[in-house]
Amino acid sequence: MAVHHLLDRFxxxxxxxxxxxxxxxxxLVDRLESQRIAVDWRALPAPDSESFVVVRQAGRFAGTVRLDVLQKFLSEPALQQRTRTLPDPDEDVQLLLSSLTNTVLSSLGRGPLLATAHEFEDRAYRIGRGTLRVSFQSLSTxxxxxxxxxxxxxxxxLAIHIYGRDDWDPPAIPGVTVHATSDDEFGRLWLLAFDGNGNAADKCALVAEETDPGQYRGFWTYDSPAVDEILASVATSF
Incomplete structure (x- = not known):
């Protein structure tokens, strides 16, 4: 699938x-540096609740996030795997995702990816129209x-399309089209892409490739051309 070159680009x-x-x-420092993210820790004489992180991409300011939000996102997968209802936006996670857009992280567990997917699903829910394409790797997932x-x-x-290896027969859900596949590539990819109902500012996508059981290399993006490319790549695979 053509999305792999985006992993190399980002x-x-x-x-x-x-x-x-x-x-x-x-x-946290070890975890970030394992992702090839350089970390500079500066003392701040303030309560832990006021600690924060400034993110830069290519030397340019990308965003500011609370330190505890970053710690939970990366280190507490059980927290991220809770069942969330719709709508349930998390503004702190939204700021974190925006700050790290177009950044490939090479050692992600399922928790951070599920938290990201939930935020993008919530965006699609709020907009209420458009196309959402999701690969769960396997239909049993x-x-x-x-x-x-x-x-x-x-x-x-929404027009919702679900993709995955053919290892379970899902119940029929009105508005949801299921695409069962034997393609090993879909079996490796956790992917979600939303077309924003044609509005470039509302487009978003997550692409992650499983490198070891439960471990992923991936990125998320709000870049309109990249999202369009991901959507087209998935759609033309069937």
């Missing part, structure tokens, strides 16, 4: 983080999200 993004906080968190997508389809006019 892998060249130079990201740095300056943390303003109290005592350094060695686990979709089982845990079926009720969420039933709500997403019932409450909106």
């Amino acid at each position: 892998a060249r993004s130079a990201v740095t983080m300056t943390v303003y906080g109290t005592d350094p968190d060695p686990d 979709f089982r845990a999200q079926a009720d969420r997508y039933r709500t997403l389809a019932a409450d909106t006019e």
Whole structure:
């Protein structure tokens, strides 16, 4: 699938983080540096709740996020895997995703990816129209999200397409088209792309390739041409 070259393109993004906080968190620093993100920790004589992170891409300011939000996003997968209802936007996670857009992270667990997918699903829910294409790798993985997508389809006019290896027969859901495949490439990709109902500012996509069981290399993007390319690549694969 043509989306792989985007992984290579965005892998060249130079990201740095300056943390303003109290005592350094060695686990967080190691985790970020393993993602090729340079970290500069600066002492801030303030409560932990006021610690924050400044993100730069290619030397340019990309955003500011709370330190505890970044720590939870990367280090507490169980928190991210809770069932969320629709709509349920998380503004702190939205700021984090915006700051790290077009950045390939090479050692992601399922928790951060699920949190990202939920934010993008929530965006599609709020807009209520357009096309949403999602690869769950295998249709059996979709089982845990079926009720969420039933709500997403019932409450909106979205055209929803689900892709995955043919290892489970999902129940029919009005508004949801299921594409079963034996393609190994779909089996490796966790992918979600929303066309924003044609509005470039509302487009978003997540692409992650499983490199080891439960570990992924991936990125998310709000770049309109990149989202269009991902959508077209998935659609033309069937």
